Amino acid sequence: MTKKTKRGESIIEIASEIFRKYGFKKTTIDDIADAAHKGKSSLYYYFKSKEDLFKAVVGKEAESLKLVLTEIVNNDTLDPEAKFRKYITTRMEKLKELVNYYDALTNDYLSHYSFINKIRKQYDIEEQTFITKMLEEGVKKGKFEIPDTSIAAYAIVVAMKGLEIPIFVTKEIDNPEEKIFHLLNILFHGISKKCDE
Numbered sequence: 001m002t003k004k005t006k007r008g009e010s011i012i013e014i015a016s017e018i019f020r021k022y023g024f025k026k027t028t029i030d031d032i033a034d035a036a037h038k039g040k041s042s043l044y045y046y047f048k049s050k051e052d053l054f055k056a057v058v059g060k061e062a063e064s065l066k067l068v069l070t071e072i073v074n075n076d077t078l079d080p081e082a083k084f085r086k087y088i089t090t091r092m093e094k095l096k097e098l099v100n101y102y103d104a105l106t107n108d109y110l111s112h113y114s115f116i117n118k119i120r121k122q123y124d125i126e127e128q129t130f131i132t133k134m135l136e137e138g139v140k141k142g143k144f145e146i147p148d149t150s151i152a153a154y155a156i157v158v159a160m161k162g163l164e165i166p167i168f169v170t171k172e173i174d175n176p177e178e179k180i181f182h183l184l185n186i187l188f189h190g191i192s193k194k195c196d197e
Helices: 003-026 029-036 040-046 050-073 080-097 099-106 108-112 114-140 149-169 176-191
Strands: none
Touching: 003 029, 003 040, 003 050, 003 099, 003 108, 029 040, 029 050, 050 080, 050 099, 050 114, 080 099, 080 114, 080 149, 080 176, 099 108, 099 114, 108 114, 114 149, 149 176
């Protein structure tokens, strides 16, 4: 890693904390420069604008989520149902940690930025792909009985997004982990293959 790359990474780390604290709208380049103990011109050497820096922060958080979820999806030692449970609970826990990424996915204020719309589109594609893959694996192993895995994956993605607002934004749900556990039980009760014996 070059010196320039190291410094850029350091600025991203600091900016991540400032964006997390104040949100994208209220954060200024001055706030980040002060926290990094650098002049504004130093920041502009690495990043063209506040938006460019936020894009780098969100991209890094998105990559960390993708790595964790890819590891779960590709884990051949887990039973399909256990894998699915782990995927959903890990996803919810990580999104709670990745405040800037979650803000990029849900904040209406950010909708007019083209890079945000690309991030959202990419997230939806990856999520749908991960879930479809797990459902297909479950069908192949005789654990799930699903006529159309892509439609089922779409429905599950929508259900998970529906849970995010009361869990993360309005914080209306007490014990979210327990609620997710019950949701998963309902989900698997509906899709688990039943033996005729």
